[in-house]
Amino acid sequence: MMFFRVIISSVAALFFMISTIAMAQILTPKVKAFMSYDYHAGLQNWEVELDAYGRVYVANNEGLLVYDGAVWKLFQTPNKTIVRSIHIDSNLNRIYVGAQDEIGYFEIGPDGNLCYVSLLNSLPEEDRYFEDVWSIHSFQGKLFFQTNKKVLIYSEEGFESYDPENKVDFLSHENGELLLHDISKGLLRYSERGWTVFGTHPDWKTKGIRGVIRQENEEYLILTHNGDCYRLLKNGKVISGVTLASGALRGLKVNMVGSLRKGVWAVGTMDGQIILIDDHGILLKKLNKDNGLKMGAIRSVTADVMNNIWIGTDVGVAYIGVDDPLQMIVPNTQQPTKIYDASYYGGTLYLATAHGLLRLNEDQQYVKLDDRIGEVWNLQQIGSKLFVFYENGLAEVEGRQLRQIVQGKGTWMLSSEEVKQKVGFHLLGTYQGLSWLGLHSVASSVEYPVTDQVQMSTRFLWYDASHNMVWLSHPYRGVTKINFDSGGNFRSAKTYHTADGLPSDMNNYVFHIQGQLVVSTGDGLYTYSADRDRFVKSDFYHSIFGNKLVQYIEEDSDGNIWFVNEKKVGVVYFDGNRSLENVKVYYFPELTGRLIAGFEKINPVSSNKVLFGGYEGLFQLDFDQFRKRNGLFGVSVSSVKSVGAVEKVLYGGFIQANLQQDHLTISHPIDYADNAIEIVYAVPGLQEYHVTYSSLLVGVDKDWSFWSTEQKRSYFNLPPGKYEFQVRAKNNVDQLSPIQTISFEILPPWYLTILAKALYVILTMGALYYLVRFLNKRHERILKNQQYLHDLELKANQQLIGELEKEKLVNEIQYKNKELSLNTMHLLQRGKLLSTLNEELRPALKNRDEDPYLVMERMSKFIKNAERSDQDWEQFVSHFDKVNNNYLSRLKKEHPSLTANDLRLCAYLILNFNNKEISQLLNVTGKAIEVSRYRLRKKLMLDTEEGLFDYLSRFNNQ
Numbered sequence: 001m002m003f004f005r006v007i008i009s010s011v012a013a014l015f016f017m018i019s020t021i022a023m024a025q026i027l028t029p030k031v032k033a034f035m036s037y038d039y040h041a042g043l044q045n046w047e048v049e050l051d052a053y054g055r056v057y058v059a060n061n062e063g064l065l066v067y068d069g070a071v072w073k074l075f076q077t078p079n080k081t082i083v084r085s086i087h088i089d090s091n092l093n094r095i096y097v098g099a100q101d102e103i104g105y106f107e108i109g110p111d112g113n114l115c116y117v118s119l120l121n122s123l124p125e126e127d128r129y130f131e132d133v134w135s136i137h138s139f140q141g142k143l144f145f146q147t148n149k150k151v152l153i154y155s156e157e158g159f160e161s162y163d164p165e166n167k168v169d170f171l172s173h174e175n176g177e178l179l180l181h182d183i184s185k186g187l188l189r190y191s192e193r194g195w196t197v198f199g200t201h202p203d204w205k206t207k208g209i210r211g212v213i214r215q216e217n218e219e220y221l222i223l224t225h226n227g228d229c230y231r232l233l234k235n236g237k238v239i240s241g242v243t244l245a246s247g248a249l250r251g252l253k254v255n256m257v258g259s260l261r262k263g264v265w266a267v268g269t270m271d272g273q274i275i276l277i278d279d280h281g282i283l284l285k286k287l288n289k290d291n292g293l294k295m296g297a298i299r300s301v302t303a304d305v306m307n308n309i310w311i312g313t314d315v316g317v318a319y320i321g322v323d324d325p326l327q328m329i330v331p332n333t334q335q336p337t338k339i340y341d342a343s344y345y346g347g348t349l350y351l352a353t354a355h356g357l358l359r360l361n362e363d364q365q366y367v368k369l370d371d372r373i374g375e376v377w378n379l380q381q382i383g384s385k386l387f388v389f390y391e392n393g394l395a396e397v398e399g400r401q402l403r404q405i406v407q408g409k410g411t412w413m414l415s416s417e418e419v420k421q422k423v424g425f426h427l428l429g430t431y432q433g434l435s436w437l438g439l440h441s442v443a444s445s446v447e448y449p450v451t452d453q454v455q456m457s458t459r460f461l462w463y464d465a466s467h468n469m470v471w472l473s474h475p476y477r478g479v480t481k482i483n484f485d486s487g488g489n490f491r492s493a494k495t496y497h498t499a500d501g502l503p504s505d506m507n508n509y510v511f512h513i514q515g516q517l518v519v520s521t522g523d524g525l526y527t528y529s530a531d532r533d534r535f536v537k538s539d540f541y542h543s544i545f546g547n548k549l550v551q552y553i554e555e556d557s558d559g560n561i562w563f564v565n566e567k568k569v570g571v572v573y574f575d576g577n578r579s580l581e582n583v584k585v586y587y588f589p590e591l592t593g594r595l596i597a598g599f600e601k602i603n604p605v606s607s608n609k610v611l612f613g614g615y616e617g618l619f620q621l622d623f624d625q626f627r628k629r630n631g632l633f634g635v636s637v638s639s640v641k642s643v644g645a646v647e648k649v650l651y652g653g654f655i656q657a658n659l660q661q662d663h664l665t666i667s668h669p670i671d672y673a674d675n676a677i678e679i680v681y682a683v684p685g686l687q688e689y690h691v692t693y694s695s696l697l698v699g700v701d702k703d704w705s706f707w708s709t710e711q712k713r714s715y716f717n718l719p720p721g722k723y724e725f726q727v728r729a730k731n732n733v734d735q736l737s738p739i740q741t742i743s744f745e746i747l748p749p750w751y752l753t754i755l756a757k758a759l760y761v762i763l764t765m766g767a768l769y770y771l772v773r774f775l776n777k778r779h780e781r782i783l784k785n786q787q788y789l790h791d792l793e794l795k796a797n798q799q800l801i802g803e804l805e806k807e808k809l810v811n812e813i814q815y816k817n818k819e820l821s822l823n824t825m826h827l828l829q830r831g832k833l834l835s836t837l838n839e840e841l842r843p844a845l846k847n848r849d850e851d852p853y854l855v856m857e858r859m860s861k862f863i864k865n866a867e868r869s870d871q872d873w874e875q876f877v878s879h880f881d882k883v884n885n886n887y888l889s890r891l892k893k894e895h896p897s898l899t900a901n902d903l904r905l906c907a908y909l910i911l912n913f914n915n916k917e918i919s920q921l922l923n924v925t926g927k928a929i930e931v932s933r934y935r936l937r938k939k940l941m942l943d944t945e946e947g948l949f950d951y952l953s954r955f956n957n958q
Contacts, residue, residue: 026349026364027327027620028291029308030590032319039072041065045312046084047135047300053636053655054684056310057095058317059083059300064097064106065317066114068653069682070638070711075114077102087136087143093656098133098145103152110667112639113652123159127152137173139190144178146171151180162195170209174259181209187222187232199232203240211257213265215279223267227252229281245283248275260303268298274311276322287320290333304685305632319685325626326590330617331358331366339618341601342611343379345386345397351618352376357388359400370395370402377599378413382426387414394428394437405445406430406437415463415470422488427470429458434472434482451490454480462512467530471517473510478502479519479535501535502526511553513561514578520550543580544572556604564600567593569612571623586626586733589690591619627733635693635729635737637681640666640744642674643714650674651742666744675718675746681727682711683737695727720748880907887956894955897939905932910952 036043042061049057058065063076064083077083081100088095093108104118120128130147137144145152151162151171162168162180170181178190186200187209199220207224214220220232221244229244245267253270260266260276264284267275272295276284287293296314303309307323321327330336331351341352351358351366356373358366378389386397387405394406410431419425419436428437428447433455438446460473468488472480478495479502485491497505503523511518517528518541525541528534545565552564561572569591576582594614595601603611604623612619640651651666670677683691692707697715700723705713707730722745729737750756881888887910888903898906901922908918915929922929937948 026329026360028330028333028617029287029327030319030321030324031292032321033295033316034067034072034318035316039065039067039074039317041072041074042082043316044082044314045299045317046082047086048302048310048312048317049086049088050302050304050310050685051088052090053634054304055636056317056685057086057088058312059086059097064095064114067317067685068636068638069684070680071682073653075106075116077104077116078118082132085133085136085146087138089138093654096136096143098136098147100132101129103133103145108654108656109652110656111651112637112654112664112666113649114654119154119159122154123152127159127161135171137171137178139173139178140192144171144173144190146180170212172212174212175214177214179212183208187212199236199238201230201238201240203228203230210254211265211267213257213277213279213281221281223249223254223257225254227254227269242281244281245275245277248283248286255298256300258301260301260309261307264303266301266309268301268311270297272296272298272313274298274301274309274320285322287322292330292333293318293320306629310685325622325629326588327620328617329620336616338596338613338615340375340377340596340599340613341379342603342613342618343381343386344605344609345379345381350379350386350397352379352388352390352613357390357402369397369400373402377411378601379603380414380416382414382416389413405439406447409447412457412459413461415461417463417465419463419484419488420465420468421484421486425488427461427463429461429472431457434458434461434470450482451493453490453493454482456480460510462510462517464512464517466515471510473508473519475507475509476505478505479508479510496535500533501529507549509551509553513553513555514559518553520553522549523547525550540580544583544585551598552600552602554602554604556607556610558607560604562602562604562610564595564602567595567597569595569602573627584734588621589732594619629731629733629735633683633729633731633735633737634662635681635683635691635727635740637664637679637725637727637740637742638711639680640742641678641680642670642676643678644674644676648674650677650744653680662738662740664740664742666742669745669747672720672747672749672752676714676716677718677744678712678714679725679727679742680712681740683729690732691729693727693729695725698724698726718746720746720752877903877907884910884956891952891955895940898936901932902936902939905929905936906952909949910956 039058039060041063044061045058045065047059051057054069056065056067058067060074061082063074063080064086066073066075077097077099079099079102081102083097083099085098086095089105094105095114096105097103102118102120103123104116104120106114106116109115127150130149130152133145133147133152135146137146141155143154145154146168148167148169150164151168153160153162164182165184167183168180169183170179172179180188180190180195181204182188182195183205186197186204188195189198199222201222204222204224207226207228209222210225211223212220213223218234221242222230222232222238223244224230227249228240229242229249231239231242233239249267249269252273254267255270256266256268258266258268263278265277265279267277269275272288272293274287274293276287278284295311295316295318298311298313300312301309302311308319308321311318311320329339329342329349329351331339331353338354339351340354343350349360351360354375355368356371357369357376359369361367373388373395374391376388376390380387380389388395388397388402389411391410392408393404394411395402395404397403406428412429412431414429414437415427417426419427422436425436425438427450428435432449434450435447436450454472456472456474456477458472458474461470463470469481469483472482478497480493480495482493483491496502502508502519503521503526507522509520511520518538519526519528519535523537524545524547525538526535527538527541529536545563548565550563550565554562556562559574559578563570563572568587568589570585570587573584573586574582575584591612591614594616595612596615599613601613605611608622608624610621610623612621636653636655637651638653639649642648642650650668650670651664655661655664679695681693681695690709692709693711694704694707695701695713696704697713699721700715700718713725713727722743724741724743726739726741728739747753877888888907891906892898892903904922905918908921913921915926915933919926919929933948940948940951942948942951
C-alpha cells in the first residue's frame with residue numbers, strides 16, 4: 001500500500017512539474033535590451049556580474065561598464081583593450097578585470113570613484129604576454145586568472161601559475177569547487193595539494209568543456225561546446241550521449257553554463273538562446289527570439305536578488321524578468337495579434353483573439369479552432385461549459401471542437417444564472433439587443449428577442465435573480481431596467497436618465513459587485529436605491545475612485561476589485577474585511593495603455609493568475625507574488641556633479657565596504673565656484689519596476705519633494721555651508737526603501753575664507769589706523785581754521801557791536817531830539833497860551849466893573865480857539881518833520897488824499913499815543929478817534945490783515 005502511495009505521489013509531483021514547466025514555457029518575460037548606443041561602448045559583452053547593491057558590471061570590448069539603474073559608466077584600462085572577464089571583491093573594494101595582456105583592478109576611492117591599479121608589473125617578465133583573460137575566480141584566498149596558455153594565480157605573496165601542456169579552455173568555481181579543463185590531462189579539481197585529475201574523456205579535447213553541473217549524488221553533468229552532454233560518475237567513469245533538456249541542446253553551440261541559483265542553471269548558446277535547466281538537466285524554460293530575446297550570441301548569464309537575469313551578448317546587454325510577477329503570452333511573435341480575453345478551461349488555455357479562437361495544444365503550440373470563427377470578443381465559463389462570443393454568433397467548446405449555438409448574429413455575453421420561472425433560459429446580449437437563449441439540450445438551442453421595446457447593442461448586462469430583473473447599459477443610451485413577471489416573461493422596461501439621479505445619459509456602464517448593481521459614470525460610481533427608484537453616488541466607492549470614470553470593473557473570488565480607468569490598470573485590495581481602513585489600491589504601470597481601449601477585459605482566474613487582454617498579447621499576473629515582494633531594495637546615490645561652466649564629478653557613486661552604507665560623505669569640500677550641484681540617484685538594476693523617488697536637501701527644501709520617477713535633483717547657487725541630501729524610493733506596492741543620505745560641504749568663496757577674513761581684519765585695522773591719523777590731522781587743520789574763523793568772526797562781531805552801539809546811540813539821540821522837539825513845542829504853545837491869557841486878563845483886572853461871568857466866558861472861547869489853531873499845528877508839523885526825516889511830508893506825498901487831521905492822527909500814532917490820549921489832544925471823543933482810524937486805513941488802502949501802526953512805523957523807517 002505504501003508503495004502505491006509513493007508511486008501516486010511521484011506521478012502527481014511529476015505531473016505538477018510538467019504542467020509548471022509547460023506553463024513557464026508559454027509565458028514570455030519582459031526583456032529590456034541595452035544596445036551600444038544606450039551605454040556608449042563596444043558591441044560585445046563578455047561577462048556580467050552584480051554586486052551586493054544590485055549594480056551591474058559588464059566586461060565590454062572597450063572596458064568595464066557599470067550600470068546603477070540610472071546611467072551607464074565606462075571605465076577603461078590603460079591600454080584600452082577588450083575586457084573579457086571581471087570579478088568583484090566587495091571586502092577589498094575592488095573590481096578585478098582581465099584584458100588583453102593586462103590584469104589589474106579598479107579600486108573604490110573615498111570619493112566614490114574607481115581608480116585603476118595594474119598588476120602587470122607584479123608578474124614575471126615571461127608571464128606578461130598572455131593575450132586574453134577569459135575568467136577570474138576567487139578560491140581559498142587566491143585569485144585565478146584563466147588565459148589560453150596558463151592560469152595565473154595571485155595571492156598576497158605575489159603571482160604563481162599553472163602551465164598546461166597544451167591549453168586551458170575552461171575554469172569554473174561552482175558549489176565550493178574550482179574546476180579546470182586541461183585539454184591534455186582532462187578535468188582537474190583544485191585543493192590545498194594542488195590540481196588533481198578526476199575525469200577525462202577523449203571527446204573533450206576536441207569539443208571543449210563549457211559547463212560542469214554537480215548533482216546531489218556527487219555525479220557531474222559535463223556540457224561541451226557542441227551541445228553534447230556527458231555524465232561523470234563517482235568512480236570516474238564517463239557516460240556519453242546523455243540527453244539533456246529534452247534534447248533542446250541538440251545541435252546547438254554552447255558558449256557558457258552558469259548557476260543562477262540553487263538548482264537552476266543557465267545555458268547560453270551561439271544562436272542567442274538561453275535554456276534553463278535544473279541539476280538533473282530537466283528543461284525549465286527556453287528563452288529565444290520567440291520570447292522576444294533577439295540579442296545574438298549569449299556570452300554570460302547571471303541572476304539578481306529577485307531571481308531575474310542579466311545577460312551579456314554579442315550585440316548588447318539585456319535584462320530578462322524570468323521571475324517577474326507580470327509575464328506575457330504571445331501566440332505568434334512574428335505576427336502579434338490583439339487578445340480580447342483568455343480562459344483556462346479543462347487545463348487548457350484558450351485565447352479570444354482578433355483572428356479567432358486559439359487553443360494551446362500538448363506541444364505548446366497555438367492552434368485555431370474552426371476557421372469559420374472570426375473576431376472573438378469574450379470567453380465565459382458558466383458551470384462546466386465554456387462559451388465563445390464572436391462577431392457572427394455564439395459557440396460552445398466541446399473537446400477540441402466548437403458547437404455552434406447562434407449563427408448570423410454578433411454576441412457579447414450571457415447572464416451567469418438562468419432566469420427564474422424560465423428553466424433552461426439565459427439572457428443573451430447581442431449586437432441587436434437582449435435575447436432569450438434556451439439551452440435545453442446539447443443537440444438543440446433556441447434564441448429569440450426578449451422585447452422589441454429595447455433595441456440596442458447589449459454588451460453590458462447583469463441579471464438580478466433576487467428581484468427577477470435585468471439591468472442593461474449602452475455608453476450612449478443610458479441605463480435600462482427590464483422587469484419580468486412571475487412566469488418569467490417580459491413585463492416592463494424603464495430607462496434611467498439624469499432626472500433619475502444619473503449625472504449624464506452618456507458613458508454609463510453596468511457592473512455588479514458583491515451582488516449589488518454598480519453603474520460607472522463620468523462622475524464616479526453610483527448605486528441603485530430600490531426604495532427611491534433612483535441612482536445615488538456611492539460614498540464608499542467615491543472615497544476610493546473619486547469622480548473618475550471607471551471603464552471596467554471585475555470582482556475576484558476574494559472580493560478584490562480589479563478596474564481600468566483612464567487606461568490605467570489597478571486593483572482595490574481588501575486586507576481584511578470590506579472597510580475603507582483595509583483598502584489598498586495598487587496600480588500596474590506596466591499595463592498602462594496596453595489593454596484594448598473600449599474592450600478592456602480582466603479575468604482573475606485565481607490569486608496567482610490574473611489575465612489581461614491586450615494589444616500585443618495576453619498578460620498574466622501572479623498577484624500573490626506581486627504582493628509578497630519583501631521590499632528589500634535600496635536607493636543609492638549614483639553621482640554628485642558640479643554642473644557649472646565646467647562639469648566636475650564630485651562623487652562617483654561607488655561605496656567602500658568599510659563605510660556607513662546609508663550615510664555617505666563627500667570627503668573633499670566643494671569649491672564655491674562649483675556650487676551648482678546635480679545629484680543622480682536610482683534603485684540599482686531593474687529588480688524594482690516603476691519606482692518613484694522623493695528627496696530632501698536639509699536646510700534648503702522645506703519638505704520632501706513629491707513622489708516622481710525623476711532620478712535627479714539640481715540645486716543652483718548654494719551658499720557656503722554643510723548640507724545633507726536625503727533620498728528614498730517607493731515601489732508600486734507602496735514599499736519604502738531606507739533613506740540614503742549623503743553629506744557635503746561647500747566652501748565659501750575666496751573672499752569669504754578665514755585667510756581672506758584675517759586679511760580683511762589686518763587691512764581694516766591698517767585702514768582705521770591711517771584713517772585715525774588722517775582724521776586727527778584733519779581735525780587739527782579744522783581746529784586751526786575754526787580758530788582763525790572764530791577770530792575773524794570775533795573781530796567782525798566786535799565791529800558790528802560797535803556799529804550797533806553807535807547806531808543805538810544815534811537812535812537814542814534822535815529819540816531824545818524828538819522828545820526835546822515835542823517838549824519844546826509844548827513849552828512854546830504853553831508859553832504862548834499863558835502870554836495870551838495874561839494879555840486878556842489884564843484889561844479885566846483894570847475894569848473891575850466888568851461882569852466876571854463874561855470874562856470867564858471870553859476866556860473859555862479863547863482857549864478853544866487856541867486849541868483849534870492851525871498855526872500851532874503847522875509849527876508842530878515843522879518840528880515833527882525835522883525830527884523824523886520829513887515823515888509827514890513824505891506820507892502826504894505818498895497819499896495825497898490825507899487831510900491835516902489825518903496827518904495829525906498819523907503823527908500821534910507814530911508817537912505811540914493811545915486812543916484816549918489822542919482824543920484829549922484833539923478834544924474829541926474816543927468813538928470819533930476809532931472812526932478816524934477806520935477812514936485813515938481806507939485812504940492808505942491797507943489790507944485787513946495789516947495793522948495801521950505797523951504800516952506807519954514801516955513807512956517811517958523807509
